[in-house]
Each structure stands twice: as C-alpha cells, then as structure tokens.
Amino acid sequence: MREISLGDVPGLVGKELGTSEWITIDQTMIDLFADATHDHQFIHVDPARAEAESPFGGTIAHGFLTLSLLSTMNFNTVPKIREQTMGINYGFDRVRFMSPVxxxxxxxxxxxxxxxxxxxxGMLMTTYDVSIEIENEKKPALTACWITIVQFDPKDRPEGV
Structure with missing residues (x-):
C-alpha cells in the first residue's frame, strides 16, 4: 500500500485514488449480516423462495451489507497518510442503491x-465519491458521497493550510 503525506492530499482532489480488490458476497456472508441486523427478509435468506417469488432470480445482499464493505475496500485501496493517528467515519451526504447484488x-x-x-x-475532512461495481454488470451496486475525518498530531499540520 502506498503512503502519502498530509501535504500531498489537496493535490489529489478530483483524482481517482484506486479500485479495491474483488470481494465475493456469498450466502454465508448475507446470512451472517441478516443475523447481525435482525433483517431476515426472504429476499436475503431464503434462496428457494427468493427464486420463486422475487424478480431477482435468487437471494440478494442487503444494501447496507454492500455499503458496509466500503470500510475494508477503503482500507485496502486509498493511500495511507503517514501522519494519520486515527480515521473516523463521519457519514454520508448521499447513498443510492442502484442495482441488487x-x-x-x-x-x-x-x-x-x-x-x-x-x-x-489536527483534523482533515475528506469527501470521497465512491461506487461499488458488480462484476459483469453495467450498473453499480451503489454510489455514495462519503465523508471521513483524518486525525493527526497538530505539529504535523502542513504550513499554509
């Protein structure tokens, strides 16, 4: 994973920082998410019924499951900031679930x-335009505007900002 300094970040605005590795969302992952969130709607956890009664041809992942994978995708894709002491998820301005997974x-x-x-x-607020692509699909699973905060020691703040 590449590293950058705090002073490099402003120069990256408008640039794609990377694409994550592929993650397989299988039925076990979906079932565990359903258990964790108490969302056992049949379109997620009942393959036979979802095939027979839904327009999806089988089970689909929860939208929030797909959204939650952004954290690991970010961690493995976006350059690390050397001076960062902690990262904080600040939230989303917009999330759109475009296609079922x-x-x-x-x-x-x-x-x-x-x-x-x-x-x-000692804080840098970053906003990312993110999308989650589904392999061999034209439309993304989701698009979002994600806000995070990078915390750092104030002594490491670049001059002039």
Whole structure:
C-alpha cells in the first residue's frame, strides 16, 4: 500500500485514488449480516423462495451489507497518510442503491477524492465519491458521497493550510 503525506492530499482532489480488490458476497456472508441486523427478509435468506417469488432470480445482499464493505475496500485501496493517528467515519451526504447484488457476486469499490479541507488544529475532512461495481454488470451496486475525518498530531499540520 502506498503512503502519502498530509501535504500531498489537496493535490489529489478530483483524482481517482484506486479500485479495491474483488470481494465475493456469498450466502454465508448475507446470512451472517441478516443475523447481525435482525433483517431476515426472504429476499436475503431464503434462496428457494427468493427464486420463486422475487424478480431477482435468487437471494440478494442487503444494501447496507454492500455499503458496509466500503470500510475494508477503503482500507485496502486509498493511500495511507503517514501522519494519520486515527480515521473516523463521519457519514454520508448521499447513498443510492442502484442495482441488487445477487448472492455469489463479486464487488469492488472505486474511490475518487472529491474534496478535502483542514479543520481545527489536527483534523482533515475528506469527501470521497465512491461506487461499488458488480462484476459483469453495467450498473453499480451503489454510489455514495462519503465523508471521513483524518486525525493527526497538530505539529504535523502542513504550513499554509
């Protein structure tokens, strides 16, 4: 994984930072997510019924399961900031679930740095335009505007920002 400095981040605004590795969303993952969230709707956990009664031809992943994979996709794709002491998920301005993710599908994330701004003495707020691609599908599983905060020691703040 490549590393960058805090001072490099503003120069990356508008650039795609990378594409994650493929992740397979199988039925076991879907079932475990259903158990964790208490969302056992048949389109997620009952393959026979989902095939017979849904337009999807089988079970599909929860949208929030797909969304939750952004954290690991980000960790393995976006360059590490040397001075970072902690990363914080600040939230989303927009999330759109564009296409269902069928059980057994592979997905990967695309990350573009849309904005960054220094806040306070030791924080950098970053906004990413993200999408999760489904292998061999034209439409993405989701698109989102994701906001994170990079914390760092104030002594490491680049001059002039």
């Amino acid at each position: 069928r059980s057994g599908s592979r997905v990967r994330g695309h990350f573009t740095l849309a904005e960054c701004r220094f806040r306070g003495a």
